[in-house]
Amino acid sequence: MVPEGESWQGDGAPPDAAPAEAEAVRLAVLLPLPLAGSYSYLAPAAAGLGPGDLVLVPFGRRELWGVVWDRETGPDGAPSAEAALDTARLKWVGRRLPAPPLPEVSRRFVDWVAAYTLAAPGAVLRMVVSVSSALEPPKPQQAVRLVEPAPEGLRPTAQRRAVLEAASEGPARPAAELARAAGVTPEVVRKLVALGALETVELPAPPPFALPDWSRPAVDFSAAQAAAAEVLRGKVGAGFSATLLDGVTGSGKTEVYLEAVAAALARGEQALVLLPEIALSAQWLERFERRFGVAPAEWHSDLAPPQRRRTWRAVAEGEARVVVGARSALFLPYPALGVIVVDEEHDGAFKQEEGVIYHARDMAVVRASLGAIPVVLASATPSLETLVNVQAGKYAEVRLPDRHGGALLPEITAIDLRVEKPERLPDGNPGWLAPPLREALAGTLAAGEQALLFLNRRGYAPLTLCDACGHRLQCPHCTAWLVEHRFRGRLFCHHCGYARPLPPACPACGAEDSWRACGPGVERLLDEARLLFPEARVALASSDTLTGPRAAAELVERLRDREIDLLIGTQIVAKGHHFPHLTCVGVVDADLGLAGGDLRALERTWQLLQQVAGRAGRDALPGRVFLQSHDPDHPVIHALVAGDREGFLAYETEERRRGNNPPFTRLAAIILSDPDPRRVDGLARALARRAPRRDGLEVLGPTEAPLAVIRGRHRRRFLVRARRDLPLQRLLRDWLAEVKVPSSARLAVDIDPYSFF
Known part of the structure; x- marks a missing residue:
């Protein structure tokens, strides 16, 4: 058998000692390219390659990594029914890569996501193996240690004696480190190695991540938290389940679902926690370390390349026991995943809008089902889709109706901007804060408490x-x-x-x-706050100022240390944060988003405002929230002020049902784009002529997209609405196959669209 990682021939030609055809096997290899499917290759039967193995293969004039997806010949070498190419035309696999095979559940997940999203399987595979450099093992670290006895004829000098003395005092260490300890240049150490006084050894790689201690005691739970934690612990190891953890803001949902993570760790399994915003991770990481004693592995776009390589390989080898990350963390190749948690499951940031278009919450449920493990969906403002699944009995539900530690939910007041008009500022410019909000902010700051002004506009x-x-x-x-x-x-x-x-x-x-x-944008509010409250320490928080987890952690620390009196921010501060001294929240434009023009505009606005209101009064001090609105009688504003969550959800559910919209039907968007508007219009007309006609299926469009041009590309859209029992993907696939897309054009399919720009 060819040893693992050893090449028998890397150019696609047969091995030097070419085996007979009966000694070769045909393999279907999936490549990380947006192609229709896998490609056939030959490999020596003795190589023992099978599904999941990562290999290098020739492709055109280059060499690519790929994954063996299937064997196209049986043990006797006879071609399977699917093997259609002439064996003589096939190229040979180059070599097996020294990386863990892709787990079978990951391969099934790739196939499922590709079929559901109408994406190329290779494009989905590229998300699973997103760090190709991690397919080779890390280079071992070189160290030096003392040779005893010392070689004869070694001429001692002061510098050499310093090095030999330092080397005798501890274990082997890198040459540069030994040189620093002896106070000499690295050249002195290298010379002693050449003379035989020191020898080079390889250091074993340290474990990439410390093991979380699942046996550490949890926080003191309330009766409701303890009951919820017991339910979630019982789900682990019991096969597939989906459970909504529905708790008001400040109810301690994180600590509760970490008990499910602990249960998976106790079984020797891995755990994944998805967060919608990396900026949410600072306080989450603190809570995790308090519970388990160590930090988890992180996965997001801000990781440096070496850290991404280390983390990907640690996940694939099962050494990263807990991963917290953005939506892309769902596609890592976990060999022993035991539980998935989707925190803030309602959040729109879980929707991937480019490339392979998918919703990480929905795909997390799929990944859990394929792996026969539980998934926990946590939110204070659950999505209507999730609530309908609970009502239908598809998902279980655990509720936390009260805030932790006896804290009360804040009082919410609407300010009618038609009556309470903002006054001009001392510099003559228009102001944006109505008198009642100005007075509330002044009182809060005078009492030494913290306040938040929220405006979702950068x-x-x-x-x-x-x-x-x-x-x-x-x-x-x-x-x-x-x-x-x-x-x-x-x-x-x-x-x-x-x-x-x-x-x-x-x-x-x-x-x-x-x-x-x-x-106004948040920067303009900052100017207004400085004019009105010159003594206050004011800070700004948006995606322009919080550019990564470190910046978010610094902001959280400054708020906790009371170095900030008034925070002005966008939705980045609206969820997941716990600021114990923040008692007043002002929403400058509560109407923003109500006229969004899409089917989820009201739901998203209600969720966002409920979340930002939840930042107030989370500790001993009571909280107050002020919503500035030109339409305080709007169902969303009315529900927030009245605390009538169930009333709003019933209203929104009935509106969706009456409008024949999801979750009671299914939607898909077809987005066409091209630099030439005439060409994209021609493509749209060609598709429209071939649009499927079937009872229960409605094709709307083509129409110019609301953002008709992005990055110089003209955009047209179709919207397809279908009964839930229709095979939507098959109908779309057959329809789109009838039209040839020009090379300059792009056609994207968005199943279950969340935005309509």
Whole structure:
């Protein structure tokens, strides 16, 4: 048998001693490319390659890694029914890579996600093996140690004696470290190795992650928490289940679901916790370390390449016992996954909008089902889809109706902006805070407590226009206005990243110094707060200022240490955080999002405002929340003020049912784009002519997308609505196969769309 990792021939040619055809096997190898399926290769039967093995194979003029997906010949070498290519035309596998085989459940997950999302299986595989450098083992660390007895004829010098003395005092260590300990240059150490006084050895790699101690005691639970934790512990090891952990903000959901993690660890299994925002991880990591004594493995886009390599391999080898990460962490190749937790399961950040388009919450349920393990969906504001599954008996439910430690939910008040109009600021500019909110903030700050102003709009102003002619500054690559970020001195497009400074004169009329900022962003609120409360220590929190977990952790620490009096932020501060001294929350524009134009606009606004309101009064001090609105009688605002969650959900459920919308039907979006608007229109017309017609299926469009141009590509959309019993994916696949897509065009399929831009 060819040893693992050893190449028998890397150029696609047969081995030097070519085996007879009966001694070769045909393998289906899936490559990490957006192709229709796997490719056939030959390998020596003696190599023992089988499904899951990672291999190098020739592909065109290059060599790619791939995964053996299946054997196309049996043990006797006879081709299977699926083997259609002439064996003589096939190339040979190069070599097996020294990496753990891809688990069978991961391969099934790839196939399932590809079929559901209508994505190429290789594109999904690329998400599973996203760090190809981790397929080779890490290079062992070289160290040096003392040779005894010392070689004859060694001429001692002061520097050499210092090195030999330092080497005698401890175990082998890297040459650079030994040189520092002896106070000499590394060249002195290298010379002693050459003379035989020191020898080079390989150090065993330290474990990449410390083992969490699941036996450490948990926090003191309330009766409701203890009962919920017992239910979740009982799910682990009992096969597949999906459970909604439904608890009000501040009820201690994290500590409860960590008991399910502990139960998986006790069984020697791995655990995965998905968070929607990396900025949420700072306090979560603290809670995890208090419970288990060590930090978990992290997985998100801010990891440096060496850390990504180390973490991927540790997960694949089963050495990373607990992983906390963003949605992509779901696709890591866990060999012994025992439980999945999706925290803030309602959050839209779990939806991947580019490449392979999927919703991580829904795919987490699928991954749990394929692996016969439990999944826990945790939220204070569960999605309507999840609640309907609970009502249908598909998901179990555990509820935490009260805040931990006796804290009370905050009092919520609506401020009618039609009556309580914001006043102008001392500098003459318009203000955005109504008098009741100003007074509440002043009282909170005077009492030495902390406050939060929430506005889900980045930058200084959402629109900049010329006062002389009304010209609006627009992105040249997108149908979107440029947003002024005054602190950075530039205008930005939030869709493609285009940036430019504010021009000195209007390009339309030539007027100078005529630019006017329209509407507030969080930067403009910061200016207003500094004018109104000059003694307060004010900070800003948005995705522009919190660029990673470290920045988020520093902000949390400053708030905890009471170095900030007033925090102004976007949705990045609306969930997951616990600020014990924060007692007042002001929502500057509670109407933002209510007119979103999509079927989930009301639900998302209710969830967001409920979450941001939940930041107030989470400890001993009571909390107050003020919602500024031009429509305080709107069902969302009314439900929040009245604390009538069930009433709002019943209203929203009936609206969805009456509108024939999900979760009572299924939706799919077809998005076409091309640099040439005529070409994309021609493609849209060709698809429209071949649109399927079937009872229970409705095809809407084509129409220009709300954002008709992004990054210079013109966009058109179809929306397909189908009864839940129809085979939606098969119908879409057959339809799309009838039209040839030009090479310049792109066609994306979004099953269960969450955005409609």
